[in-house]
Amino acid sequence: MEWDVVEVHTESPLTLSVRFADGTKGQVRFEQSHLTGVFAPLKDPDMFARVRIDHGALTWPGDVDLAPDAMYDAIKAHGEWVLR
Template identity: 85%
Template sequence: MEWDVVEVQTEQPLALRVLFADGTQGQVRFEPSHLTGVFAPLKDPVMFSQVHIDHGALTWPGDVDLAPDAMYDAIKTHGEWVLR
């Protein structure tokens, strides 16, 4: 799918640079206020840096993941996806 993530790298704290299968690229940023519930473990920089790609989605240990289609739509429109 066009929204499959094919490359990810961590940037500044709580930010990622992603590349999609169709060449679209942009940034994903987490606001600290979003890091609650299932996302709370991502407050730990070591855990955050363990991001990887699983079947086109960004995933962390503990079954934490992000929907690649919503991420793609936001980045295609705004160049970034801010999770607040």
């Protein structure tokens, strides 16, 4: 799928750089206010840096993941996806 993530890099403690299968590139930024519930472990910079790609989606240990289609739509439109 065009929205499959094929590359990810940690840019800062709460920012990721991603590239999709169709070549689209952008950033995913987490705001502190979004780091609650299942996302709370990502407050730890070491945990945040453990991001991986699994079947085109970004994942972290503990079954934390992000929907690649929503991420793709936001990055395609704005160059970034800000999770507030």
